[in-house]
Structure formats: C-alpha cells, structure tokens
Amino acid sequence: MWQRLCLCQVKGFVLAGRWQYAAPQNNTESGSKNMEVILETRDLRVEYRAQNGQGKKVAVKGLNLKVHAGEVFGFLGPNGAGKTTTMNVLLGFVHATAGDAYLFGVSVREPIARQRIGYLPELTYYYKFLTAEELLRFYARLFGIPRAEADRRIDQLLRLVELEAARKRPIKTYSKGMQQRVGLAQALINDPDLLILDEPTSGLDPLGRMKVREIIQRLKNEGKTVFFSSHELGEVETVCDRVAIINQGELKVEDRVSALVEKHQANLEQIFLSLIGYQAEVTA
Amino acid sequence: MNRPVRHSLLLLLLASACFTLATLLQPRVATWGQRHAADSLMKVVLGDGRRLFANHFFVQADVTFHSGYYPSIFDRDQAPKGTRHLTASPEDHAEHDPDPASPGREKDEDHSGHACEMSFLGPPRDWIEAFGRRFMVTEHTHLKGGKEREMLPWLKISAELDPQRVETYTVASYWLRNLGKFQEAERFLREGLRNNPKSYEILFELGRLYNENLQDPNRARNVWELGVRCWDERESKKDKPDLLALDELTVHLADLEEKAGNLARAIEWLQRALRASPRPEAVQERIEDLQRRLAAGGSRPSP
Amino acid sequence: MNTVWALAGVVIKELYRRKDFYVLFVLTAVMTLLMGSITFFNDPRIASYLKDICLLLIWISALVIAITTTARQIPAERENRTIFPLLAKPVTRGQVVAGKFLGCWLASGIALGVFYLFFGVVSASREHDLAVIQYLQALWLHWVMLAIVVGLALLGSLVFAAPSSNATICFIVVLGILLLGRHLNQVALQQPEPLRTVVYSIYFLIPHLEWYDIRDLLLYDHPGLRWTDCLLATLYAGVYTAMLLLGAWLLFRRKPLHA
Ligand SMILES: Nc1ncnc2c1ncn2[C@@H]1O[C@H](COP(=O)(O)OP(=O)(O)OP(=O)(O)O)[C@@H](O)[C@H]1O
Numbered sequence: 001m002w003q004r005l006c007l008c009q010v011k012g013f014v015l016a017g018r019w020q021y022a023a024p025q026n027n028t029e030s031g032s033k034n035m036e037v038i039l040e041t042r043d044l045r046v047e048y049r050a051q052n053g054q055g056k057k058v059a060v061k062g063l064n065l066k067v068h069a070g071e072v073f074g075f076l077g078p079n080g081a082g083k084t085t086t087m088n089v090l091l092g093f094v095h096a097t098a099g100d101a102y103l104f105g106v107s108v109r110e111p112i113a114r115q116r117i118g119y120l121p122e123l124t125y126y127y128k129f130l131t132a133e134e135l136l137r138f139y140a141r142l143f144g145i146p147r148a149e150a151d152r153r154i155d156q157l158l159r160l161v162e163l164e165a166a167r168k169r170p171i172k173t174y175s176k177g178m179q180q181r182v183g184l185a186q187a188l189i190n191d192p193d194l195l196i197l198d199e200p201t202s203g204l205d206p207l208g209r210m211k212v213r214e215i216i217q218r219l220k221n222e223g224k225t226v227f228f229s230s231h232e233l234g235e236v237e238t239v240c241d242r243v244a245i246i247n248q249g250e251l252k253v254e255d256r257v258s259a260l261v262e263k264h265q266a267n268l269e270q271i272f273l274s275l276i277g278y279q280a281e282v283t284a
Numbered sequence: 285m286n287r288p289v290r291h292s293l294l295l296l297l298l299a300s301a302c303f304t305l306a307t308l309l310q311p312r313v314a315t316w317g318q319r320h321a322a323d324s325l326m327k328v329v330l331g332d333g334r335r336l337f338a339n340h341f342f343v344q345a346d347v348t349f350h351s352g353y354y355p356s357i358f359d360r361d362q363a364p365k366g367t368r369h370l371t372a373s374p375e376d377h378a379e380h381d382p383d384p385a386s387p388g389r390e391k392d393e394d395h396s397g398h399a400c401e402m403s404f405l406g407p408p409r410d411w412i413e414a415f416g417r418r419f420m421v422t423e424h425t426h427l428k429g430g431k432e433r434e435m436l437p438w439l440k441i442s443a444e445l446d447p448q449r450v451e452t453y454t455v456a457s458y459w460l461r462n463l464g465k466f467q468e469a470e471r472f473l474r475e476g477l478r479n480n481p482k483s484y485e486i487l488f489e490l491g492r493l494y495n496e497n498l499q500d501p502n503r504a505r506n507v508w509e510l511g512v513r514c515w516d517e518r519e520s521k522k523d524k525p526d527l528l529a530l531d532e533l534t535v536h537l538a539d540l541e542e543k544a545g546n547l548a549r550a551i552e553w554l555q556r557a558l559r560a561s562p563r564p565e566a567v568q569e570r571i572e573d574l575q576r577r578l579a580a581g582g583s584r585p586s587p
Numbered sequence: 588m589n590t591v592w593a594l595a596g597v598v599i600k601e602l603y604r605r606k607d608f609y610v611l612f613v614l615t616a617v618m619t620l621l622m623g624s625i626t627f628f629n630d631p632r633i634a635s636y637l638k639d640i641c642l643l644l645i646w647i648s649a650l651v652i653a654i655t656t657t658a659r660q661i662p663a664e665r666e667n668r669t670i671f672p673l674l675a676k677p678v679t680r681g682q683v684v685a686g687k688f689l690g691c692w693l694a695s696g697i698a699l700g701v702f703y704l705f706f707g708v709v710s711a712s713r714e715h716d717l718a719v720i721q722y723l724q725a726l727w728l729h730w731v732m733l734a735i736v737v738g739l740a741l742l743g744s745l746v747f748a749a750p751s752s753n754a755t756i757c758f759i760v761v762l763g764i765l766l767l768g769r770h771l772n773q774v775a776l777q778q779p780e781p782l783r784t785v786v787y788s789i790y791f792l793i794p795h796l797e798w799y800d801i802r803d804l805l806l807y808d809h810p811g812l813r814w815t816d817c818l819l820a821t822l823y824a825g826v827y828t829a830m831l832l833l834g835a836w837l838l839f840r841r842k843p844l845h846a
C-alpha cells in the first residue's frame with residue numbers, strides 16, 4: 001500500500017507541466033562511464049578557520065567525485081568526515097579553498113540553475129510559525145510555480161510524507177521526524193532532476209526510513225539523480241548504485257556497491273569499518 | 285533570539301505604564317487616608333526623578349501654549365530665562381488682564397523680551413536645517429479662544445509629581461481664571477496651599493481669584509494679608525528676598541483698600557511697597573496722590 | 588520580484604503570529620484609555636495631552652516593532668538553518684535582503700496602520716473631527732521613516748553578531764538622531780576645530796529621521812505640509828534606505844553562512 005502510494009505520487013508530479021526539466025536521455029541502468037556527469041568535484045579542498053586561534057581545520061582534502069545522470073549515489077563517512085561540508089560547497093554555501101565542483105557541468109562558483117536541484121539539509125528547523133502547507137507554498141513561490149499547480153503538488157507531497165493530518169498545524173508543534181518529513185517534501189517541491197539529501201533518514205522511524213528508500217527508488221526510476229549521505233549502511237546497500245566513503249576529508253573508495261562487496265567479500269558495513277581504520281573488529 | 289531585548293523593552297514600557305498609573309492613582313490613594321505613607325513610598329521609588337519629570341511636564345505645558353514652537357535645550361543657551369518663561373507669559377499676553385496697576389511691571393519691555401527669547405530660530409545654517417524647518421512649527425503663536433485649556437493637564441500632572449512646586453499652581457490658576465473656571469482654580473490653589481502652607485505666591489493668586497473673579501474683597505484681603513505675613517516669615521530675613529512678590533501683594537492690597545475707601549490703609553501698604561518696588565518713584569507719586577485725597581477728606585471711594 | 592514578495596509574506600506572517608505586536612498595542616491602548624478616562628478640571632474637551640501621549644506611545648511601539656522584527660530576521664535564518672534550504676532555491680542573497688526589508692517594512696506599516704487607526708478613533712472621539720491631511724501625512728512620513736530604521740537594523744544584523752546587541756544599538760542610534768540630529772550642527776559650531784569638522788560630518792552623514800516626526804503639526808492644528816516637501820522627504824528616505832540595503836547586501840554576499 002505504501003509502495004503503491006509512493007509510486008503514483010511520484011509519477012503524478014513527474015508528469016506535471018512545464019516545470020519538468022528534460023530528463024536525462026540516458027537509460028537509467030546504473031553508472032556506465034560514458035554517461036552524462038551531473039555532479040563532479042575536482043581536487044576539492046575546504047578549510048575552515050579554527051574558532052580559537054589562527055590555525056585552520058581541513059574539512060575536505062582533494063576530493064574527486066563523479067555522479068552520473070540517473071544514479072543513486074551514497075556518500076558515506078564517519079561523523080565529521082566532511083560530507084555536509086562537501087554538500088555545502090555544491091550548493092554554494094561554502095567556497096572551496098582549492099579545486100572546483102560542478103553541477104550539470106557548471107561550476108558551483110557560478111550562480112547555477114538551482115531550479116533543477118532539490119536539497120534536504122541536515123538539522124533544520126523550518127519557520128516554526130508557518131504550517132507545513134504554508135511552508136511548501138512559500139517554497140513553491142520561490143520556484144515560480146503557479147498557484148493551482150503548487151496546490152496540487154503540495155497535496156501530493158503532504159500525502160507522500162504522511163503529513164496530511166498535520167498540514168494546518170504550525171511546524172513548531174511537529175515532532176523531529178515530522179520536521180524531517182517536511183524537509184523531504186520541500187526538497188521535492190520543484191520536481192528536481194538532482195536531489196542532494198543530507199542524512200534524509202535521520203530521526204525517522206523504521207517505517208519512515210523505508211518510505212524514504214521507496215521515494216529514492218521511485219525517483220531513480222523516473223530518471224532522477226540522487227546524491228545522499230547516510231549512516232544507515234544497510235539502506236545504502238539496498239538503494240545505491242554507487243557509493244563513496246570518505247574519512248577525515250579524504251576519499252577512501254568510490255565504486256559500485258556490488259563491485260565493492262565482490263572485491264572485499266564482506267558487507268558494506270564491514271567494508272566501511274575497515275576503511276576508516278577499525279581493522280581489529282573486522283578481522284576478529 | 286533577541287528575547288532579552290524584547291523583554292527589557294517590554295519591561296521598560298511596563299515600568300512607564302506603572303509610573304503613569306502610580307502618578308494617576310497616587311492622589312486617589314492619598315485621599316484614602318495614608319497620604320504620608322503613599323507620599324514617602326513615591327519618594328523612595330522615584331526620588332528626584334519625580335521632580336525632573338514634573339519639570340518636564342511643566343515645560344510641556346509651555347510647549348502646548350506655543351503649539352509646539354519651543355526652544356530645545358540647545359536653543360535655550362540664548363534664552364536665559366528658561367522655564368520661568370511660562371510664569372511670565374500669562375502676565376504678558378493677556379490683554380484683558382483685569383489688573384490695571386502693576387507699577388513694578390514693564391509690560392512692553394517684558395513682552396518684547398519674550399518675543400526675543402522665542403525667536404530662537406536664526407537663519408538656517410545649512411540645507412539640512414533649512415529643509416528640516418519645513419517639518420517643524422516655526423511660527424511663534426499662543427493658544428487663544430479657550431484653547432488654553434489644552435495646557436492644563438500638563439500642569440496638573442506636573443503638580444501631582446512635584447506638589448512642592450508652587451509655580452505650577454499659580455500658572456494653572458491664572459489660566460483657569462482666564463477660562464472662567466473659578467471653582468476649579470480655587471480648588472487647585474487650595475490643594476497647592478495644603479502642600480505648601482506658607483506659600484505667599486499661592487496666597488497672592490488666591491486673593492486675585494477672590495478679588496477679581498469672585499468679587500469677594502474681604503476674603504481677598506484676608507488671604508493677601510496672610511500672604512504678607514508669610515512673606516515676612518519666610519523672606520524678610522533672607523539676603524535677597526523676593527521683593528517682586530511683596531511688591532505685588534502690597535500694591536494689590538493698596539488697590540483693594542483704595543477701592544474700599546480705606547485710603548489710610550492703602551497708603552500704609554504703598555509705603556511697604558515703596559521698599560519693594562523696582563520703580564519707587566511711581567509708588568511715591570501714588571502715595572502723594574492718595575495723601576492729597578485723604579487730606580481733601582475724600583474718604584469714600586470714587587466710583 | 589515574486590521571490591521578494593514571497594519572502595516578505597513570511598515576515599508578515601511572523602509578525603501577526605507572534606505576540607509582540609499585540610502586547611505593544613494593548614499596552615498603548617490601555618495607557619491611552621487610562622489617561623483618557625481622567626477629566627482634568629471638569630473639561631472634557633481637552634484633547635491634545637491625550638493625543639500627545641498616544642502618539643508618543645505609537646512612536647515608541649513602532650520603533651520597537653520595526654527594530655526587533657528586523658534585527659532577528661537574518662540571525663534567525665542562520666540559527667535555525669532555514670537559510671540553507673532557502674538559498675538552495677533559485678534565490679539570490681540580494682533577494683533575501685530585499686525580501687526581508689520589504690517584509691519588515693510592510694509589517695511595520697501594517698502595525699502602524701492599526702496604531703494610527705486607534706489614534707484616529709481616540710482623537711475623533713475627543714474632538715469630533717480629525718485633521719485628515721495632517722493625519723495622513725504624519726502616517727506616511729512615519730512609515731517612510733521606518734524604512735530607514737528597518738534598513739539600519741537589517742544592516743546592523745549583518746554587522747553585529749547578536750541580535751540583542753544590534754537591536755540595542757539601533758535603538759540608541761535612532762533615538763539619538765531623533766533627539767539630537769537636528770541640533771548637531773549647532774553642537775559642532777561650539778566645538779574646537781578638529782572635533783568641529785567631525786561632528787559636522789556626522790551631521791551630514793546621519794539620516795535625518797527627525798524630519799519625519801510631524802507630531803506637532805498634527806497635535807496643534809497646524810496646516811499640513813506641502814506635498815512637494817512630503818515627496819522630497821520620501822525621496823531622501825528612499826535614497827538612504829537604498830544605500831543601507833546596498834551595504835547590507837554587500838556584507839551579506841561575503842558572509843559565511845556558518846557562524
Ligand atoms: N563552520 C565550521 N567551522 C569550523 N569547522 C567546521 C565548520 N563546519 C564543519 N567543520 C568541521 O569540518 C569537519 C567536517 O564537518 P562536516 O559537517 O562536513 O562533517 P559530516 O561528514 O557532515 O559529519 P556528520 O556525519 O556528523 O554530519 C568537522 O571536523 C567539523 O568539525
């Protein structure tokens with residue numbers, strides 16, 4: 001029932017009018033090398049000024065990533081590895097110290113076509129005096145979506161994230177998981193071609209997680225590209241075409257999930273732990 | 285969030301609300317019989333601030349009288365009289381002032397002095413000032429035609445805040461008398477007298493009310509004579525006694541006695557006035573005139 | 588422009604969903620009605636003191652609303668991290684500044700409208716007529732002045748880290764200008780030379796908010812302003828606000844979003 005609902009919802013807005021950008025031509029079967037590159041970083045380096053002294057903290061060191069059209073790409077790493085920082089660079093919130101990043105082939109230093117991106121930040125408290133419906137309408141207006149169309153999408157999205165019952169309540173009355181779902185809904189309001197999701201399942205109950213997985217799966221089937229970070233390796237394993245694992249700002253591995261599992265003869269969790277230096281446990 | 289600021293601002297507003305309330309309720313509370321308790325409480329809470337506010341409201345009355353045309357503290361460098369101005373202004377601007385003879389007063393000079401003092405706006409120094417003038421009141425006018433009543437609330441509030449400020453009562457009474465509010469004037473002066481029992485200024489004003497407005501010369505005489513006694517008590521020992529007040533009291537008493545036909549008594553008062561008046565020659569002239577009439581046996585007043 | 592209006596709409600919704608405005612309005616109304624309930628010397632026709640107090644409270648409340656609303660906007664976006672999903676949309680930082688300004692200004696305008704309506708009722712109930720032209724001019728100029736104040740607070744919110752310190756500083760500056768701005772040239776002329784130029788320059792640089800305070804004209808039945816003067820004052824405020832917003836935009840453009 002869940003699944004069917006998701007399917008028809010997502011289909012619903014893929015078919016929707018002129019805000020639909022030309023979906024990538026390529027077929028959606030996972031990342032072959034000659035597919036269009038949607039997201040790319042080249043020797044990306046980000047340094048933060050340390051809060052106390054003149055020293056600096058390197059959050060990302062020479063990161064090279066390529067995400068192809070129609071891929072679901074898992075971005076993994078322990079806490080503080082630099083995942084959020086990388087996403088912030090992609091969205092233009094943080095400027096790279098060195099190297100560059102590209103979305104749809106355009107440097108993120110340029111004012112890019114954000115029209116085509118959906119972004120779910122981590123830990124956001126949306127305008128708490130607005131209701132979910134008003135929040136979504138506000139974001140829809142930012143994309144210039146006409147009112148009637150916006151109303152339709154808002155209905156669909158609220159059904160999708162199961163917030164219909166709470167749609168007229170101010171967000172300050174929502175639980176953490178409900179806020180996270182509002183976040184997911186707002187990331188989808190413009191029917192984006194590229195979704196950048198920072199820990200989309202954090203704070204969600206098992207059912208909610210499954211649902212997010214379903215949504216990602218549907219989006220993939222619609223030919224969208226999804227780039228997301230997560231700590232839930234099981235879910236990453238089931239939903240991702242390819243993953244990258246970074247530790248302390250450095251890329252440890254970037255490959256297809258199936259290839260990794262084959263190569264290391266272990267599940268993703270064990271591979272992850274070994275890559276970030278938790279050797280003892282794995283060999284034990 | 286800026287909770288603290290918002291709260292402190294609200295607190296400030298609430299404090300001012302309380303202040304207003306306290307100001308308004310204090311006299312009412314006082315009449316319930318704990319006047320001294322309430323009074324001292326107010327003093328403790330507000331201290332000298334009260335007097336400061338009282339002065340502010342007194343000035344506000346003057347501002348109202350001039351319909352907002354008023355020098356700021358920056359302009360008042362040129363205006364040495366400061367707030368004494370309002371006490372002078374009633375005398376100056378009431379053409380229908382029923383008091384005919386005030387030998388000590390030079391009306392024309394005073395009036396032009398006031399006009400001079402109030403022409404504090406020089407030519408504009410720069411374009412900002414010139415343009416700013418268009419948004420200000422730049423004309424020196426006085427309230428008239430009953431509109432003078434608009435200044436009364438400020439005087440009342442000022443008196444509530446600083447009941448020891450005698451000026452407030454006399455100025456308010458002057459305007460109340462002009463507006464024909466004799467009962468209110470008397471009540472207010474009596475209130476002032478309760479707060480300042482030895483105030484010859486208030487007694488003088490009260491006497492004028494009785495004499496000029498309520499046509500009760502006997503009460504006026506009593507009040508003025510009491511005024512002179514209070515003056516003697518308070519001022520005579522001072523290095524610089526308030527001679528102007530004595531002059532006014534005695535001259536008014538002399539007028540009253542003259543009208544009543546007691547020429548000898550009138551001369552006595554004028555002789556006191558002689559020592560207080562800034563223009564003794566004029567007083568001397570009047571004394572001589574009265575003495576001539578007394579010698580001619582005219583003990584009854586000419587109508 | 589649609590984006591700017593959408594941003595402004597959120598600010599306006601915030602104003603009427605928070606309690607600040609209602610608290611200030613009720614406080615103003617209660618104090619005015621309280622003062623109005625007293626009759627001084629048995630004369631119910633006395634009105635100007637009441638209008639004076641009401642207008643003073645309105646001025647204070649309007650400043651409180653404008654400054655506190657504006658001062659918290661961008662810091663709250665950063666603190667609650669709503670700035671991230673916002674800027675991930677096709678919204679430039681310039682539009683954020685413009686939208687926040689418009690929202691705060693319109694919100695203060697709405698609040699001001701309510702306050703002046705109350706003033707109109709109080710005034711009319713006492714005097715049985717209202718100087719409509721002066722009333723409208725006072726309202727308009729007051730609102731125009733708030734544009735400068737909102738611009739100032741917006742700029743301040745990008746300069747000072749804490750919204751509370753920003754609000755306090757804005758208050759002091761605005762009150763200072765309202766009370767002293769007119770006289771700074773006079774003060775300058777009384778100073779010895781190096782200081783004199785400094786003070787005079789300040790005098791020329793500050794926005795002359797005191798112009799927009801035409802309460803005296805409204806209170807004491809003076810004739811209204813010339814419309815050309817109104818227009819010029821509006822232009823002056825427009826130019827000043829534009830400069831402040833430009834400054835705010837330049838600062839915001841470089842500002843790292845992570846505190
Ligand atoms: N604004 C900042 N100033 C200084 N250092 C920062 C800042 N933001 C992040 N960092 C540092 O950069 C590093 C990477 O942080 P980042 O938020 O990208 O990690 P992450 O991979 O998203 O971790 P998590 O899984 O916990 O979300 C961390 O060491 C963090 O301390």
Ligand SMILES: [Mg+2]
Pocket residue numbers: 083084085122198
């Ligand atoms: Mg993170």
